[in-house]
Amino acid sequence: xxxxxxxxxxxxxxxxxxxxxxxxxxxxxxxxxxxxxxxxxxxxxxxxxxxxxxxxxxxxxxxxxxxxxxxxxxxxxxxxxxxxxxxxxxxxxxxxxxxxxxxxxxxxxxxxxxxxxxxxxxxxxxxxxxxxxxxxxxxxxxxxxxxxxxxxxxxxxxxxxxxxxxxxxxxxxxxxxxxxxxxxxxxxxxxxxxxxxxxxxxxxxxxxxxxxxxxxxxxxxxxxxxxxxxxxxxxxxxxxxxxxxxxxxxxxxxxxxxxxxxxxxxxxxxxxxxxxxxxxxxxxxxxxxxxxxxxxxxxxxxxxxxxxxxxxxxxxxxxxxxxxxxxxxxxxxxxxxxxxxxxxxxxxxxxxxxxxxxxxxxxxxxxxxxxxxxxxxxxxxxxxxxxxxxxxxxxxxxxxxxxxxxxxxxxxxxxxxxxxxxxxxxxxx
Amino acid sequence: xxxxxxxxxxxxxxxxxxxxxxxxxxxxxxxxxxxxxxxxxxxxxxxxxxxxxxxxxxxxxxxxxxxxxxxxxxxxxxxxxxxxxxxxxxxxxxxxxxxxxxxxxxxxxxxxxxxxxxxxxxxxxxxxxxxxxxxxxxxxxxxxxxxxxxxxxxxxxxxxxxxxxxxxxxxxxxxxxxxxxxxxxxxxxxxxxxxxxxxxxxxxxxxxxxxxxxxxxxxxxxxxxxxxxxxxxxxxxxxxxxxxxxxxxxxxxxxxxxxxxxxxxxxxxxxxxxxxxxxxxxxxxxxxxxxxxxxxxxxxxxxxxxxxxxxxxxxxxxxxxxxxxxxxxxxxxxxxxxxxxxxxxxxxxxxxxxxxxxxxxxxxxxxxxxxxxxxxxxxxxxxxxxxxxxxxxxxxxxxxxxxxxxxxxxxxxxxxxxxxxxxxxxxxxxxxxxxxxxxxxxxxxxxxxxxxxxxxxxxxxxxxxxxxxxxxxxxxxxxxxxxxxxxxxxxxxxxxxxxxxxxxxxxxxxxxxxxxxxxxxxxxxxxxxxxxxxxxxxxxxxxxxxxxxxxxxxxxxxxxxxxxxx
Numbered sequence: 003x004x005x006x007x008x009x010x011x012x013x014x015x016x017x018x019x020x021x022x023x024x025x026x027x028x029x030x031x032x033x034x035x036x037x038x039x040x041x042x043x044x045x046x047x048x049x050x051x052x053x054x055x056x057x058x059x060x061x062x063x064x065x066x067x068x069x070x071x072x073x074x075x076x077x078x079x080x081x082x083x084x085x086x087x088x089x090x091x092x093x094x095x096x097x098x099x100x101x102x103x104x105x106x107x108x109x110x111x112x113x114x115x116x117x118x119x120x121x122x123x124x125x126x127x128x129x130x131x132x133x134x135x136x137x138x139x140x141x142x143x144x145x146x147x148x149x150x151x152x153x154x155x156x157x158x159x160x161x162x163x164x165x166x167x168x169x170x171x172x173x174x175x176x177x178x179x180x181x182x183x184x185x186x187x188x189x190x191x192x193x194x195x196x197x198x199x200x201x202x203x204x205x206x207x208x209x210x211x212x213x214x215x216x217x218x219x220x221x222x223x224x225x226x227x228x229x230x231x232x233x234x235x236x237x238x239x240x241x242x243x244x245x246x247x248x249x250x251x252x253x254x255x256x257x258x259x260x261x262x263x264x265x266x267x268x269x270x271x272x273x274x275x276x277x278x279x280x281x282x283x284x285x286x287x288x289x290x291x292x293x294x295x296x297x298x299x300x301x302x303x304x305x306x307x308x309x310x311x312x313x314x315x316x317x318x319x320x321x322x323x324x325x326x327x328x329x330x331x332x333x334x335x336x337x338x339x340x341x342x343x344x345x346x347x348x349x350x351x352x353x354x355x356x357x358x359x360x361x362x363x364x365x366x367x368x369x370x371x372x373x374x375x376x377x378x379x380x381x382x383x384x385x386x387x388x389x390x391x392x393x394x395x396x397x398x399x400x401x402x403x404x405x406x407x408x409x410x411x412x413x414x415x416x417x418x419x420x421x422x423x424x425x426x427x428x429x430x431x
Numbered sequence: 432x433x434x435x436x437x438x439x440x441x442x443x444x445x446x447x448x449x450x451x452x453x454x455x456x457x458x459x460x461x462x463x464x465x466x467x468x469x470x471x472x473x474x475x476x477x478x479x480x481x482x483x484x485x486x487x488x489x490x491x492x493x494x495x496x497x498x499x500x501x502x503x504x505x506x507x508x509x510x511x512x513x514x515x516x517x518x519x520x521x522x523x524x525x526x527x528x529x530x531x532x533x534x535x536x537x538x539x540x541x542x543x544x545x546x547x548x549x550x551x552x553x554x555x556x557x558x559x560x561x562x563x564x565x566x567x568x569x570x571x572x573x574x575x576x577x578x579x580x581x582x583x584x585x586x587x588x589x590x591x592x593x594x595x596x597x598x599x600x601x602x603x604x605x606x607x608x609x610x611x612x613x614x615x616x617x618x619x620x621x622x623x624x625x626x627x628x629x630x631x632x633x634x635x636x637x638x639x640x641x642x643x644x645x646x647x648x649x650x651x652x653x654x655x656x657x658x659x660x661x662x663x664x665x666x667x668x669x670x671x672x673x674x675x676x677x678x679x680x681x682x683x684x685x686x687x688x689x690x691x692x693x694x695x696x697x698x699x700x701x702x703x704x705x706x707x708x709x710x711x712x713x714x715x716x717x718x719x720x721x722x723x724x725x726x727x728x729x730x731x732x733x734x735x736x737x738x739x740x741x742x743x744x745x746x747x748x749x750x751x752x753x754x755x756x757x758x759x760x761x762x763x764x765x766x767x768x769x770x771x772x773x774x775x776x777x778x779x780x781x782x783x784x785x786x787x788x789x790x791x792x793x794x795x796x797x798x799x800x801x802x803x804x805x806x807x808x809x810x811x812x813x814x815x816x817x818x819x820x821x822x823x824x825x826x827x828x829x830x831x832x833x834x835x836x837x838x839x840x841x842x843x844x845x846x847x848x849x850x851x852x853x854x855x856x857x858x859x860x861x862x863x864x865x866x867x868x869x870x871x872x873x874x875x876x877x878x879x880x881x882x883x884x885x886x887x888x889x890x891x892x893x894x895x896x897x898x899x900x901x902x903x904x905x906x907x908x909x910x911x912x913x914x915x916x917x918x919x920x921x922x923x924x925x926x927x928x929x930x931x932x933x934x935x936x937x938x939x940x941x942x943x944x945x946x947x948x949x950x951x952x953x954x955x956x957x958x959x960x961x962x963x964x965x966x967x968x969x970x971x972x973x974x975x976x977x978x979x980x981x982x983x984x985x986x987x988x989x990x991x992x993x994x995x996x997x
Contacts, residue, residue: 006976007974007976007977009977018973018974018977019974092560096564100520103515103520103521121502124502124503124763125502125503125504125505125761126761127761127762128503128755128761128762128763128764128775128776129499129503129763129764130762130763130764131763131764131765131766132764132765132766132767132768133553133554133765133766133767133768133972134768134972135767135768135769135970135971135972136622136766136767136768138768138970138972139768139769139970140622140623161972162972168970169580169970170636246623247622247623247624274755274762277624277752278756280623280624281621281622281623281624283764283766297502298498298502298557299560301498301501301502301529302493302498302501302529302530302560302561302564303520303529303530303531303564304521304523304529305501305505305508305512305522305523305524305528305529305532306501306505306508306523307502312515312521314514315514315515315516315521316512316513316514316515316521316523317508317512317521317523317529319505319508392556392560394557398495398499398554398557398765399553399554399972399973400554400556400557400560401556401973401977402556402977402981
């Protein structure tokens with residue numbers, strides 16, 4: 003059987019043109035996907051059932067028992083953290099927010115260690131954005147800053163920018179100018195028309211110089227800014243101003259390096275400035291397939307995109323205080339429910355050390371580094387492969403993930419609703 | 432379900448010609464009936480004002496841009512927080528509350544149905560997800576066609592039937608309710624950072640004018656026999672001198688439908704400006720109101736502006752950019768491929784600003800100078816003119832000349848010569864208010880037939896009982912009592928069930944979404960049109976098969992089918 007137009011649950015490109023070959027309950031082939039997407043569909047080393055850590059090793063336990071114990075741990079906790087969420091569907095995220103509210107916990111997503119700074123900048127100055135089809139159909143200048151789409155979002159260039167023709171861009175490869183800004187050469191800089199090779203930590207200064215030039219204050223720009231020549235800066239500013247439509251994409255090379263949210267603010271204000279001359283938009287290269295979905299769901303339910311603390315009965319948001327890494331590093335958190343992510347692989351040592359000292363329950367189809375810290379792990383269906391649900395693309399377009407096969411695993415929504423029911427009240431209305 | 436009996440209700444029910452009568456209302460299985468057997472739950476209304484549930488025919492409460500307003504404004508979220516309590520979830524937000532915040536606050540004010548003013552079809556799934564989290568109102572979504580490529584191509588070819596067919600396919604696919612045109616043609620121009628100034632300019636490449644888009648879609652709307660008319664946000668919003676553009680737009684709609692208007696103009700306050708710049712802006716509410724008075728085929732809503740902090744959000748992207756250049760505050764924009772655009776900025780409407788004072792006066796002038804309340808509905812374009820929680824104040828301003836005079840004292844110097852409000856003696860009565868907040872909306876939206884906006888047998892039992900005795904209240908003098916009463920019902924009844932008492936929410940609730948599905952002949956089914964499908968998969972970034980919103984997104988679904996005349 004071939005399932006057509008399947009949506010890929012790997013990265014936030016959410017390519018929706020995959021053909022997935024399914025035979026006897028297994029994926030046997032995937033057409034149109036990149037290597038990362040294919041691998042996710044084809045991989046087969048899932049856990050079989052819930053396990054509990056004991057003194058003598060892992061013990062298989064019935065699902066019912068795993069749920070009961072998780073509910074008890076959540077109820078007993080003073081300051082539970084519900085973390086992760088980027089690798090599951092919106093319906094599960096919604097159940098998670100209700101659960102956090104119910105237990106007076108803190109809910110945070112992987113956002114706080116990837117594009118959290120982008121959100122902080124947006125909260126200061128806004129976000130001139132668009133859906134990716136605007137870029138495909140119109141853009142003649144495309145900037146990628148601090149990211150390597152060829153590796154992290156392998157089909158971004160072929161679906162939305164360099165390699166795809168659009169309505170007003172009949173021969174994209176020839177007509178679109180590609181600018182890559184990075185501290186090093188990558189497979190993405192290799193295909194660029196113009197490479198801005200800046201010194202590490204120099205993003206803020208280079209963006210500032212470009213803003214000055216676009217504003218007509220280029221005389222303040224010195225001969226070299228963070229390794230970039232004045233001449234190149236003027237050339238790029240000119241290219242940007244003369245664009246019919248420009249699109250600015252950026253990744254964690256901008257969000258998580260020196261300057262952090264100030265870098266993003268500078269990028270946004272550069273784009274604002276360019277809009278006084280021509281049309282420009284800006285899009286964060288969100289990573290996990292539904293990390294933006296969490297931000298959307300959490301915002302309509304609580305008012306804030308991530309890092310929400312319900313301990314006082316209302317939604318309280320203060321990144322730096324209510325973000326997962328900070329709660330753990332301050333050793334406030336006394337229980338952690340991890341859903342669809344792998345904090346042990348990405349958090350700083352201090353935070354992971356505290357994670358090792360508290361009860362951790364993980365909902366995840368696969369064993370990962372966090373498994374090593376978990377008291378209980380409940381394997382669940384993979385959203386977009388054996389579970390349906392909603393996911394939001396990096397530009398905010400919501401899509402319905404398909405279920406291409408049934409492996410008999412419960413999905414995140416079912417488990418979370420059951421935990422909420424055990425705690426004494428349904429997750430929702 | 433056992434029945435419900437509301438006794439001693441002082442009923443104003445304009446659609447049934449009841450102008451104030453003490454009576455009992457019987458409810459069974461969610462509907463109003465002639466009588467109900469003993470044993471029914473009884474609510475004693477104690478002679479208080481009882482109206483059909485409120486209907487907002489233009490508000491922004493759910494979807495991509497609304498949520499982005501929340502996302503970019505933690506300061507607004509902090510400004511309106513409530514704790515989790517009983518069946519109520521915690522809420523955040525002042526001008527752009529969370530979905531539960533919107534739902535609880537509307538419910539406390541007696542509102543039971545609301546129409547989201549602008550939904551981009553590509554992002555419809557998002558709107559429906561938020562509708563599902565808006566449990567205490569029935570919801571509908573205006574669907575944006577202002578920059579729709581296939582529609583503009585049909586308009587260029589003067590092919591009304593093809594335009595109608597595209598609208599029919601799209602509305603059914605995204606579970607939308609009505610055709611919305613926001614700055615028609617302007618959104619496509621904004622794709623290049625440009626705009627159209629008025630209805631006769633030409634959209635680049637597509638070679639159509641806003642006037643042609645409006646004219647063709649008004650006719651297409653009637654061919655599809657949709658419940659609502661075309662819902663128009665005119666070109667040139669918020670620009671001094673734009674009133675002529677507004678009146679010109681009204682002239683594009685012939686009188687095509689005996690049951691309702693043929694064109695609905697929304698938030699007309701923003702479109703009734705005279706002058707040539709911010710320096711000499713003045714009210715042109717009078718010529719605009721006269722134009723409405725002369726055209727029974729037009730219905731408008733006020734788009735009243737109220738002083739204070741709020742957020743502007745609209746599919747009029749270029750207008751928001753202009754506002755940003757004026758205010759230098761934070762600005763968000765969101766262009767949607769092949770369809771439309773959106774912009775958001777926070778604003779503060781100040782009594783010290785002559786421009787803002789003129790805006791405030793214009794909305795009221797419109798409502799007082801449009802003779803027929805059925806043609807001018809009460810709304811703020813929430814939250815653009817102000818959050819909907821300000822409606823009670825607007826009601827009081829319309830009912831009390833004294834209240835208006837008090838407020839006029841506080842306006843910026845230099846305002847009086849630019850407005851006509853001080854000369855208007857009219858004070859609206861209870862019946863006018865009932866028309867402007869529920870009955871008129873039901874007629875304008877075409878949802879009377881499904882039992883909305885009235886209290887006769889066969890109506891859906893959506894009922895608001897306000898703590899106010901009409902016989903003991905002189906609204907002209909006791910306007911503060913009027914405000915207080917409309918802020919919080921004694922009882923709000925939804926689908927026959929008490930859902931709020933004195934502002935406390937009693938039940939979790941379940942959303943119902945009303946959408947349309949025009950049935951078209953086979954040859955007009957765009958789902959089977961090869962050219963449409965080819966261009967769809969070529970220029971959108973989602974496959975046509977992944978575009979339609981699945982049934983499961985609607986908790987309760989009410990599909991209004993129609994037989995299109997193509």
